[in-house]
Amino acid sequence: MTDQLRDGRLHHLLTLEGLPRPLLERLLERADALRPDALHGRAARGMLAGRTVVNLFFEPSTRTRTSFELAARRLGADVVNFDAGLSSTRKGETLGDTLRTLEAMGVDAFVVRHAADSALAELAAQAAGRTRLVNAGAGKRDHPTQGLLDMLTLRQCKGTDFSRLRVAIVGDIRHSRVARSDLHALRTLGTGEIRVCAPRALLPEPAELAGCERVERVDDAVAGVDAVMLLRLQRERMEDGLVPSLDAYFRDYGLTPERLALAAPDAVVLHPGPMNRGVEIADAVADGPQSLVLQQVSNGVAVRMAVLEALLG
Numbered sequence: 326m327t328d329q330l331r332d333g334r335l336h337h338l339l340t341l342e343g344l345p346r347p348l349l350e351r352l353l354e355r356a357d358a359l360r361p362d363a364l365h366g367r368a369a370r371g372m373l374a375g376r377t378v379v380n381l382f383f384e385p386s387t388r389t390r391t392s393f394e395l396a397a398r399r400l401g402a403d404v405v406n407f408d409a410g411l412s413s414t415r416k417g418e419t420l421g422d423t424l425r426t427l428e429a430m431g432v433d434a435f436v437v438r439h440a441a442d443s444a445l446a447e448l449a450a451q452a453a454g455r456t457r458l459v460n461a462g463a464g465k466r467d468h469p470t471q472g473l474l475d476m477l478t479l480r481q482c483k484g485t486d487f488s489r490l491r492v493a494i495v496g497d498i499r500h501s502r503v504a505r506s507d508l509h510a511l512r513t514l515g516t517g518e519i520r521v522c523a524p525r526a527l528l529p530e531p532a533e534l535a536g537c538e539r540v541e542r543v544d545d546a547v548a549g550v551d552a553v554m555l556l557r558l559q560r561e562r563m564e565d566g567l568v569p570s571l572d573a574y575f576r577d578y579g580l581t582p583e584r585l586a587l588a589a590p591d592a593v594v595l596h597p598g599p600m601n602r603g604v605e606i607a608d609a610v611a612d613g614p615q616s617l618v619l620q621q622v623s624n625g626v627a628v629r630m631a632v633l634e635a636l637l638g
């Protein structure tokens with residue numbers, strides 16, 4: 326991945342892999358401080374006045390795209406939502422030409438979601454020196470702002486000392502850019518124990534699970550943990566036959582109240598959304614008191630404000 330740091334400062338946010346721990350922690354601390362402004366505040370409105378941010382999304386999104394738009398507007402930036410279906414990419418224009426065309430109009434930052442793992446690295450290699458890029462989800466590889474907001478949510482509930490935490494990641498790890506970003510962040514923050522649990526067909530290459538304990542039974546994976554991070558079954562990226570049936574997956578890997586009771590009494594549940602209820606999570610867990618799903622969503626605006634401020638402020 327193209328170098329995202331210049332002179333010790335964040336120039337792009339492409340991945341959490343290799344991001345220095347002090348920088349990661351500063352982003353989390355700044356996001357926490359910006360949270361009041363993220364939720365209807367006006368004090369930050371002048372921070373990015375006169376800047377222009379384009380949301381360049383080539384895949385569907387609800388939470389990420391909306392929260393990036395709100396984040397930029399909360400900071401006072403002008404925002405353009407790029408509709409790939411109505412753009413010249415439908416006529417054969419390359420991603421690089423689209424970038425350069427919009428740069429010529431004075432755009433300062435691009436928030437990009439794309440199906441290709443390599444899309445952000447390719448854009449970073451072609452971007453003008455003044456341009457800033459944010460990865461809003463690329464292929465199966467990275468979703469750095471989701472990883473940041475997940476870490477912020479954990480910090481708010483469990484404190485800043487991750488060495489004391491036991492975390493279980495359960496679900497479709499193989500196809501999940503969220504899982505990869507969460508793993509990078511959890512390792513960087515020194516998490517005490519990271520367990521991963523998934524059907525064998527939904528596990529990535531062993532090298533990607535370095536530092537993790539692979540647990541086959543979900544009951545064993547959640548036993549005594551402080552947090553359960555669930556992942557959506559990414560059926561749009563999967564080959565047929567990797568999971569026998571959705572009912573079988575829920576039976577073997579779904580988080581039910583009975584399974585959650587095996588975790589620590591104050592354990593919390595995270596899910597990046599959208600949730601497949603009755604597949605990876607039971608309604609009673611999704612809507613229960615230990616669920617932090619909506620807190621994750623609200624933290625997304627604050628985290629994305631912190632990132633845009635770091636890049637453009």
